[in-house]
Structure formats: C-alpha cells, structure tokens
Amino acid sequence: MMRRYQEKGDVQKKAYYNDRFWVAPQIPKDPVESDEIFAKDLESLKSKFEIKEAYIQRGQMVVYIDPKDNRDVLKHLKEELAYNFLSELSAIDWLAQKGEFEIFYQMLSTSKRKRMRVKCFIKEKEAIESVCDIYKSADWAEREMYDMFGVIVNNHPYMKRILMPDDWQGHPLRKDYPLHGDEFAQWYEVDKIFGKEYRDIIGPENRDSAYVNERDTKHFARIRHEVRFGEEPSKEPTDLMKEYQEEGGVFLIKKFKKDKSITLKERK
C-alpha cells in the first residue's frame, strides 16, 4: 500500500493531483518493564489470559489478546485493574494484507492516570462478542464499527447502522470502498426519490472538481457572461446579474442613485 514518491512542490499549480496514501513512520516501542504500573497490570493480565504481545508506545501500553477473551479481559481491567473508562473502540482494516480486522479498545484509568489499548485480530466473516454490558460507551461505538467496517458484534442490544441510512449497501471505511462511492452510493438519492428510470434524466454526478466547460450553461455559466439555464453562452459580457432592480425602478421602492446621494461632512 506504499505510494510512489512524487515531487509535491507544485501541487497547487496542477488541476489534477492523485497522490493519496502516506505511510506514517512508526513510533518507537518500549518494553513494558520500563513502567512500573504497566508492568504490574501486565503481570496480572498474564496470570489469567493469553497475551500475544505487549509494549509501550507513546506512554500507553498496547496489549494483544485472543479475540475470544475480549469480554473477560475488559471485565478484569475494569474490576481488578481500575481502568474505569472505555474511551474508544473500533476496527482497523488489514483485509488486503492479512485478511483480518484489528479491533482495538482504548482504555483510561482515572485513578492511575494511565491509558492502555487492548487489541485483537479477527477474520473478515468472524463476529466479536459485545462489551456493552461492561462499558456503556461501547453501545454506539460497536454500532459504528458495524456500520463502517461490517464487523458483526454478537449479543449487542440494538445492532443497527448508526451513521449511514438503514438501506445502505457496503461499509464505507473499508479500504476497498471507493471514496466517491460505488454504484449504489452514487445513485442512492436518485434511486430512492425518483426511481432508477430517472438516472438518464439527471445524469451521473460530476466528481471532477477541476471540470470547466464554457459551452455548458446547464451547470455553471462564466462569471460576467451569465445566460439563462441551457441557453447558448454569450461572447459579450452580459449585464444580467449585475443590476438587482429594473430600469424604471420598483413601485414604492426607491432606487439608490450614487450621484444624487449626499455625503455628510459632519455628524448630525
């Protein structure tokens, strides 16, 4: 997924630019033993669960667990180790590289003033157990994870899309989902409101932000060369949009004439 390097000095001058993926450099990882509190926490976790990997990155401990243990680990963290907040939960798409989702739970302990992250990998069609009853904040986060990635969560009280419409197809935050949407997304509003037969009348979306066509007066006319919708473009500069009042003026509304106006020298 590395993109090829391009000179970016003159990007602003170009109409088209499609250099997208930037791979962030890795932050160095420290051993867990370097922090006393984290070392104790990890020991407590290791005595009960299988820990695949653990390290400290940017002052936060990261622990990889087995996905089947996720409820027990979080319960243990809440009840025994005083991690009282689940601040965030979501998935990371590694489908292209490993065929897996990485699920992370970002935890905060207000008494220890420490943050840690519990991570696990699940396969694409695999489901994960809900942690809603342990941490209330997981409710919407799990719904969002389902909506955006299609990760199914078992035993969730209300497993439904949260951001996209209920009849949406596809999961937008997956890496294989096109930014401009697939065919369903591009025609969604047209299909829903008017029906598929209206696609020909309305036409496809213009996704090209650099699109300029002087002959096309159905979308935008040239500034100061404006004509009415669909008319032939005018070569001469038009006066159509400059004046907001008719020549003779409007009944009961006085037209402001600049040459007849008086500027006061002194305040009255």
Next chain:
Amino acid sequence: MAQHQVRYLQDGGLPVLLTTADKILQWGRSNSLWALTYGLACCAIEMMASGASRYDFDRFGTIFRASPRQADLMIVAGTLTKKHAEFIRRLYDQMAEPKWVISMGSCANTGGMFNTYATVQGVDRVIPVDIYLPGCAPRPETLQYAVMMLQKQIRRESAFQKLKPKRLV
C-alpha cells in the same frame, strides 16, 4: 388657473393607481418571500445572521417560517447528505406553489469540498434551483443580494402563468 390644473396621471394627482395585475401581484409576492428555516451546516450561521437585527431580512419581507406549508422560499444552507436527500425533497413537495429555491454555498451548489460517497453532489440533483449562491460560507450581504436577484426574477415573471413543470418534477 394653470397652477391649479390637476394632472390626473402624474404627481399622484388622482388617488388612483394604475397598474397591471401581473405587476401588483408579483410585486406583492416578491416582497413577502417567506423562507423555510433550512440550515444544514455552517451556512446556516450566515443565514441566521441575515435574519437577525444587524442585516435584518425583514426589510425584504423575508421572514423565516418553521413550516413548509407557510414558506415560499427554500434557502438550502449547507451540506446535503445522501441520508437527508429524501427529506429535502419531501419538504420541497410540501411547499405551496409558487415556490423558489436558493442554493446557498459551495456544498449545496456542487457538494463543495465533500467529494465523498455520503454527500449529494449539488442540491439540484434532487430539487430545482432558481439561484446558485457561491461562497464558503457566503456573507449575509451576499445572501441579501441573492434574495434581491430573486425578487427581480419574480417581478419579471407573469403572475398567472400556468405552473410550468420545473425540472425533475
């Protein structure tokens, strides 16, 4: 005697005003454009500012109404998402004829910087638009100018024209 001559048709000599039905009706319509409160994103802040005392939309007879049944004008102020598209269409259909639409700001005009799967690429894909107002976000003065342009357009139209099916209706 000449100084007492009444010039009936000039100087307001006769307390009678002659005009055409078209002119008086459209003049009335253009000066009481009630707008639907339709703020979708940050443009709504500018729209609210236009309605408040400093810029004072009431001068143009534009009062914001919270019901589409009472509104003549829909100012689409902000980003229209695909999830919301069906509702804007429903509200537009609920407005009584004659009705007009101002598409306010880049997002409503073309989708703006939201060139993504979830944004409608221009509100004119869903409802017919009379005036496109550029800007991100347009200043209240610009919105006033758009309303004045719309007033001019309304005055130019005939009052009793058959309701022409607009685009997409």
